[in-house]
Each structure stands twice: as C-alpha cells, then as structure tokens.
Amino acid sequence: MKVIVSGCLLGNNCKYNGGNNYNENVVKFLENKDYIVICPEEMGKMNTPRLPSEIQFSKTADEVLRYEAKVLNIEGIDVTKYFVDGANMALEIAKKNNCKLAILKDGSPSCGSNYIYNGNFEGKKIIGKGVCAHLLEKNGIEVISEYDVL
Numbered sequence: 001m002k003v004i005v006s007g008c009l010l011g012n013n014c015k016y017n018g019g020n021n022y023n024e025n026v027v028k029f030l031e032n033k034d035y036i037v038i039c040p041e042e043m044g045k046m047n048t049p050r051l052p053s054e055i056q057f058s059k060t061a062d063e064v065l066r067y068e069a070k071v072l073n074i075e076g077i078d079v080t081k082y083f084v085d086g087a088n089m090a091l092e093i094a095k096k097n098n099c100k101l102a103i104l105k106d107g108s109p110s111c112g113s114n115y116i117y118n119g120n121f122e123g124k125k126i127i128g129k130g131v132c133a134h135l136l137e138k139n140g141i142e143v144i145s146e147y148d149v150l
Contacts, residue, residue, distance in 0.1 A: 044086025
C-alpha cells in the first residue's frame with residue numbers, strides 16, 4: 001500500500017514561508033514503506049515562499065470545494081482555485097496509485113486533518129479540515145496528521 005505524505009513533514013522546503021515541518025516520527029514511520037510526496041499548494045501552482053492563507057470565516061473545506069467559501073491570503077487575495085486545483089491533483093495521484101492512507105500537515109488550509117486556523121490570521125485554531133485532507137477523506141482515503149504517527 002502506498003502512502004501520500006506532505007513534503008514539508010519530510011523536510012522539503014515547501015511550507016508557505018519557504019521552510020519545512022520536518023517530523024522524525026513521520027520519517028521513521030515511512031521507513032520500508034512505499035510513499036508519494038506531495039504539496040497540494042505547490043501542485044496547485046502556488047509559489048514557495050507564499051503569503052499565508054486561511055479558509056475564511058470558519059467555513060468548511062467542503063464549501064471551498066464547491067466554491068461557496070474562499071481561501072484568502074493575508075493580503076485578501078482569493079487563492080481558492082490554487083487550493084482546489086492542488087487538492088484535485090493530489091486525489092488524482094492517490095487514486096492512480098491506490099493510496100489508502102495520507103499523512104498530512106495539521107493546521108494547513110490544504111492538509112489540516114484535525115484543525116485549521118479560523119480565517120482571521122489571528123493564530124487561533126478551530127476544529128476543521130483542509131481542502132486536500134477533506135477531498136481525500138471524501139474519496140475513501142484515511143487522512144492522519146503528524147501527531148497521529150507515533
């Protein structure tokens with residue numbers, strides 16, 4: 001079984017600020033496993049580094065996927081299309097490779113599986129899913145975060 005994994009968790013500098021979220025537990029978990037590295041935001045054609053973005057007004061990822069809610073960057077620019085496109089590309093890769101598990105960076109507006117930020121750029125977390133995490137789950141792929149890998 002192949003696993004989809006957020007590249008930032010493996011040390012790839014694809015985080016919005018140009019850094020990464022290297023996680024040793026994720027690296028150890030993936031030893032001797034077949035995995036595919038993704039960054040939905042880069043796959044959606046966003047640059048790295050890029051301005052921080054959040055799903056606005058505590059809306060859901062499902063609303064974003066239906067274009068009933070927006071993802072805006074900190075300057076107020078609508079970046080929804082990049083997030084939706086990246087999520088769709090990640091899903092296509094997951095389906096093509098029969099992936100049943102994804103390990104994604106929690107808190108991200110793309111990859112959050114337990115929480116995201118509230119949309120006001122205040123650093124306040126709310127329960128919710130990122131656009132890519134939601135789309136993968138909606139299509140039968142189990143999504144966990146780096147905190148679920150021990």
